Amino acid sequence: MVVRCEEVWREISNYIDGEIDQPLRTAMEAHIAGCSKCKAILDGTRNVARLYGDERMYPLPLGFSSRLRGKLEQKLSPQRGGALGWMVAFAAAVLAVGTFAVGNSSAFNKPPLRSEHAQPGIHVPPQMMVVVADRGKTFHVQGCEFIHDKTVRSMPAEEAIREGYSPCFRCMSKYLSATALWVPRNSVHGRSGLQDVHN
Amino acid sequence: MSAEAIPLAKPVDNQDEGTLIRRIRNGERELFYDLVRPYERRVFAAAYAILHNEADAEDAAQEAVLKAFKNLRQFREESRFSTWLIQIAVNEARMRRRREHAKVMEPIVDHQPEDASYTPRDFADWREIPSETLERKEIRQRLVEALATLDEKYREVFVLRDVEQLSIEETAKALSISVASVKTRLLRARLMLRDLLAPGFGGGWLSKLSFQKGKKPW
Numbered sequence: 001m002v003v004r005c006e007e008v009w010r011e012i013s014n015y016i017d018g019e020i021d022q023p024l025r026t027a028m029e030a031h032i033a034g035c036s037k038c039k040a041i042l043d044g045t046r047n048v049a050r051l052y053g054d055e056r057m058y059p060l061p062l063g064f065s066s067r068l069r070g071k072l073e074q075k076l077s078p079q080r081g082g083a084l085g086w087m088v089a090f091a092a093a094v095l096a097v098g099t100f101a102v103g104n105s106s107a108f109n110k111p112p113l114r115s116e117h118a119q120p121g122i123h124v125p126p127q128m129m130v131v132v133a134d135r136g137k138t139f140h141v142q143g144c145e146f147i148h149d150k151t152v153r154s155m156p157a158e159e160a161i162r163e164g165y166s167p168c169f170r171c172m173s174k175y176l177s178a179t180a181l182w183v184p185r186n187s188v189h190g191r192s193g194l195q196d197v198h199n
Numbered sequence: 200m201s202a203e204a205i206p207l208a209k210p211v212d213n214q215d216e217g218t219l220i221r222r223i224r225n226g227e228r229e230l231f232y233d234l235v236r237p238y239e240r241r242v243f244a245a246a247y248a249i250l251h252n253e254a255d256a257e258d259a260a261q262e263a264v265l266k267a268f269k270n271l272r273q274f275r276e277e278s279r280f281s282t283w284l285i286q287i288a289v290n291e292a293r294m295r296r297r298r299e300h301a302k303v304m305e306p307i308v309d310h311q312p313e314d315a316s317y318t319p320r321d322f323a324d325w326r327e328i329p330s331e332t333l334e335r336k337e338i339r340q341r342l343v344e345a346l347a348t349l350d351e352k353y354r355e356v357f358v359l360r361d362v363e364q365l366s367i368e369e370t371a372k373a374l375s376i377s378v379a380s381v382k383t384r385l386l387r388a389r390l391m392l393r394d395l396l397a398p399g400f401g402g403g404w405l406s407k408l409s410f411q412k413g414k415k416p417w
Binding site: 013017040041051054055058060061064068069076153 | 228229231232233235236237239240243244247248253257260261264265268316317318319322323324325326328332333334339342346357361362364367382385386389390392393396397400401
């Protein structure tokens with residue numbers, strides 16, 4: 001079986017997807033081996049599929065996940081309705097007023113760390129994207145071997161810190177410099193590093 | 200820096216997903232984000248590939264997720280949840296594109312019948328793609344622009360098959376077209392994109408970037 005260039009072009013997509021029978025595949029391979037034009041078409045077509053299918057092609061905008069989550073929460077909250085909804089709103093208002101009244105008290109304007117043994121980070125870029133697990137205590141770069149949970153969510157570092165996560169010892173070690181290693185033993189809120197994040 | 204590459208989180212396995220869906224349907228609606236979280240990048244990618252604008256794509260992706268939330272009872276478990284969700288995202292993006300760009304954005308490539316044979320216009324050699332290519336925003340932008348020039352029927356097949364990696368059968372089902380049509384349109388889309396991109400990648404696009412990696416041109 002011998003194929004011409006036009007037949008190779010017509011079947012090139014099916015060839016890449018493995019959607020052609022063996023005799024045609026063999027004939028195409030024989031043709032492509034000796035035809036620089038068809039080789040260029042095959043390489044380029046493969047590259048197109050590979051590039052657009054790469055997960056780096058369409059990165060999520062910063063903060064996408066938290067905005068999406070916010071929308072879903074908005075959608076959920078009216079459903080609570082009735083007396084419960086009003087109670088929740090009232091409790092939130094009391095909490096907001098209370099927090100305002102306490103003013104600069106560090107115990108209230110800094111979230112507690114999820115782990116009291118953890119260290120806060122310093123100079124963590126607030127917009128750096130990190131991943132966390134709901135049951136975890138630390139934030140990581142995607143792919144860190146210290147991530148043990150199957151599902152993780154991504155968010156900017158400042159948001160992870162607001163939720164009480166601290167830097168992973170493995171992948172975020174550069175944000176755990178010697179100056180941040182000392183934490184008052186009797187206070188989980190005595191974390192000088194946190195302010196740096198918002199600078 | 201406006202965006203960061205976040206690899207796709209591993210999807211929960213089918214059994215976990217089925218359980219999650221049942222729990223949500225039975226009233227634990229707050230679990231819905233856990234269900235969509237592994238697919239949020241793919242939902243955004245589908246919308247972006249069709250709308251080629253980040254802000255519009257985010258709106259469309261959010262709306263698609265909210266629609267999936269509202270209509271979860273209509274999901275039939277014989278298909279994959281991810282396929283169903285992506286199909287909603289494609290429909291949402293398509294609707295917005297038609298509404299907002301109906302008269303402004305005419306595709307510039309290809310008005311031939313889809314089964315007409317396609318002759319490549321360029322034979323530029325484009326063998327290798329350096330692994331860091333897609334970390335460059337300007338390269339991603341070139342790819343977005345190239346895809347935007349394709350006619351809708353080619354772009355949608357390409358998005359589902361090559362961007363979202365659905366199977367040919369799933370793509371056919373999602374777009375309500377035949378398997379043969381998917382194959383024909385996919386061939387045309389891939390060849391047109393290759394024609395548009397090969398001269399750039401085979402030529403100067405990547406070498407122009409070399410100075411940004413430490414080799415200063417002065």
